[in-house]
Amino acid sequence: MKNFDIIIIGAGPNGLSAASYLSKSGKKVLVVEKNEKVGGLALYADSSSSLSKKVIDQLGLKINARKKRTFVTSLNDSFNHTVLEIDENNSIKFNECEASLEDQNSFLKLVKKYNLFAKTLSSFMFNTPPRVKSGNKSDLWQLISMGWKVRKLGKKNMRELLRVIGLNIADDLEDNLTNDNLMGILCNEAVLGSNLGPRSPGSILTLLYSNAINGSIFRNNNLDTEQIISSIEQSCHDRGVEFLKSSEVKKLLINNETVTGIEMNDQNIIESSTIISTLDPKTTYLNLIGADRLDTDLIRRVTNFRSKGNVAKVKIEFKNIIKIKNLDEKYIGSKFIYAPNIKYIEHAFNNNKYNNYSKKPCLEFYIDNKNISANLYYIPYLKNGSHDKKEIESNIQLILNNFIDNNELIKFEIDTPNEMEKKYNTSGGHWHHGDMEIDQLLIIRPFYGSAQYETPINGLYICGAGTHPGGGITGINAINASKQLLKK
C-alpha cells in the first residue's frame, strides 16, 4: 500500500471537507468509508446548514443555491392550519393563522430575540474553542473575545440571554404567547434531534444553537445536501484524494501512545502518522482506540457522553398525489410540522424517558408528489431489542390519515436510531453524535481531555459532529480541525 500523510476515517460531510481542505494544502490524503456511498448521516438531511456555505468558500468551491422553502405549515387537529411565509431575509409573514394579532406580534418579537442571540452564538463557531488552563495567550484572548461578543449585545439583551440560556422553551413561550400552534412550531425547532422535551431545562439553548448553525430559526436553507456532498467529493478527486470505499476500519494501530496506522476488517494494514476520525467520540475512543489504552477518567467521560438518538427517518409512499385537508395547494412544498401544542410534545417525550417510542409522536415532514419524508420523534435508541415498527407505522398513519385526503399508503420505510447506528457506525444513532447541551458544547465538546480536536493519542484527531461546533451538517468541525492539525 502507498504511504499517506493523513488517513481520514469516514466520508461524511466532515470527512470530505477535511480531505478537500488538507489536500488543498498539499497533503496526501486517504479517505476510508464503510459504505459504498459517501455522505454518511448527512444523506438523511433535506438541506445543509447555512454555515456550510462558508465552508464551501474556504474549500474554494462554488455551488448553486436552490430555491428556499418559503412556507412552514403547522398542522392543527381542528384544521385551522398555521402557515408562515419566510422570505429571503428571514422575515416572517402570517399567511394563515388563527392566532390573535397580539399573539402574532409577540411571536415575531420572540423570533427576533432568538435570532439576535443566535447571531452571537454563531460567531463562536468558526474558532477552535479556547483551552481555559493552557496559559496560552491566544486562548485567553479568544475567551475574552467570546465574553465581549456577549457583552456587546447590550446590558438588557445580555441579561436576557443569560436568563434564558438555561431555561426550558415552554416557560419562555407561555410567558409570551397564548396560541398553541405557534408555541408548537417553536418547540419543534427546540427539541427536534435533542434528548429534551419542551419543559427540559436547556431547550432554549438547543433552539438558539440550531438557529445559529442554520442561520434561520426554521432551518429553511437553500443548500441541497446531496449537491454539496457531491461537489466536495468531486473536489477531493480533483485534488488527488484517494478513496477506499466499502471498507471498514477495525482498529487503530497505536505504539507508545502514538498512532502508526489503521487495521482494516480484512486484516489489511495502512500506515500513517496522522489519522483523523470523523466517527462519533464513543466509537472512536472505545472501538478504534480501545479502552485499554485510555485513562479510566477519560473512559468515564466517554461512556457518560450522552449520545442516545431519538429521531427516526421515515419514508412513505402514497398511491395518489398527496393533498392536505383544508390547505391551499400552493403550500404543498412547505415544511410541515405536526406538534400541535406543548402538552402533546411533552407527552410524546414522556415515553422517551422510559425507552419507549411515543404512541402519539411528533412529525416534521416534506411532501414530494406521492412521497413523504419525515423526521419522527421520539423514537429512542434501544440498547437491547428493537421497536415494533408495525405499531409505529400505524401510529403515524393515524396522524396522517387525519390530514391527507382520500389516499392510500403503499410503502413505508423507517430508519430508527438503531438502524442509523448500524448503517453509519454512530453509537446511539444520534444525529449530532451527542446531545448539544450546555455541558457538551464549546470548550467541553465532546469532553474534557479531548478538546481542540485532539486526543490523548499523538497524531490522532477527531472532527466528527461530536466536536465543536457540533452537528447540523456544517463541515466547520473539519475546517477547524484541519487548521489545528496544520499548525503542528
Next chain:
Amino acid sequence: MNKNLSYKKPLLETPFHERTLEACYNNDWYRWAGYKIAKEYSSTELEYTSMRNTAGVIDITPMHKYDIKGVQAREFVNKLVTRDVSKIQPNQIMYIIWCNEDGNVIDDGTVFCLKEDHLKIMCAERNLNWFTDTATGFNVKIQDITETIAALAFQGPLSCKILNLLKVTDIENLQPFKFGNYKINKSDVLISRTGFSGDLGYEIWCNPADALNVWDSLFKFNRDYKVLPAGMNSLDMVRIEAGFIQPNADFMSAEQALRTNRMKNPYELGLSWLVNLEKNYFTGKKALKKIKNSKLNKKLVGLDIQGDKPANGSVLYDSNKKEIGIVTAAIWSPTLKSNIAMGYVDSNHMKLGSKVYAEIYHPEELEYKKIWAECEVVKKQFFNNNRKNAIPAYI
C-alpha cells in the same frame, strides 16, 4: 418498635463482634467503612507492646475485598496499577497502588493471585466504581466480596510460633508476600504473610461462620504467651514505625480530594519503586512520565525529631523559619525510644540527613508547651526487623 431504625444500629458488626465487644473494655469504637472496629480495647500501649513482643490480633474485616475473575484478570489489574503485575503467579501477593489520569494516587492495596484468571484485591477504601470503570473493554467480572470474608491481622514476633502450636502445618516456611490454604482448629483459612506492622506477621482470611473459632484459637495459649486483641490506635503506632502510609491520613485519595493541589503522586509519596513506565499502558502513565522528568516540589519523608514530644500536626520550617511542610503522622516510638514522624518537606530538604525544624505544641496540664525541635530527614522505614523476612519464620 421497629428494629431497623438506622439510629438503633448505626454501624455494622463484624463476624468477630461477639468477642471484640467483650474485649472492648473502653467501648471505644472507630468507624471503618460502615463497620464498628475497636479503637482501643483497654490500653493502647499494652496492645502495642503485645504486637511488638508477643502477638496482637486486629479485626480487619472491613478491609474492602474485590474478586476479579476472567481470562483478562491479570491484564486488567496491570492496566489498573502502576506496577508490573503481568507475571504474578498463583499464591503470590503484590503491594500495589493505582493512580488517576493526572498520576495522583487513589489508593494502595494488595493483589492476591489465586489462579491465573482469578485475582483478589484488598484495600482500605471503596474502589468498586473505579475498578468497574477501568474494566471497560476487559473480559473480567469484578465483585465486592467484603462481606463474605472475615479477616484478622495476626502480627508480632510470636505469631508464627502460636500458629505452629495450633498445628498449622508448615506455616514457618510461608514466604513473605505469599499465601496458602491452611486449617486452624478444623476451620479452613487462607493465611498470607503480609501485614501492617513491619514485623513478622500474618493475615488470616476465613469464612464468617468460622470467625469465632479462629479468634478463640489464637488466644488458646494465652497462659504462656500473652496475645491481646489490638485496636486501631495501636495499629497506627506500629504502621508509623514501619513507615507505611495510609490514604486520607498521609495523602488524600485522588478520588476523594476536592482540591486538586492536595492530591499526591507516587514520587511525592516515595513510592517510585512501584511505578513501571516500561510496561503496557495503565491509567496515569502519560502523566507519570511527565512528572518523572520534572522537579518534585514536595516529598513525604521520615523525620527523626529531637526530644520526646510527638509532633502531631506540626508545621515544618527551614533554618530561616520559612514554612516548608507539615507532619502527617507522629508518635513517640516505645520500641525505638525515639521521636518519629512522617511529613512533607520541600525540594530543598528531601535529601536524607537534611535538617528541618518542627514547631510542636505540647499540651501539659492545661497549658501548651511550645517546642522548637530540630528534625533530621531519614528513611520512612523506622522499624525493620530481620524477623519480617526470615525463612523459616521464628517459632
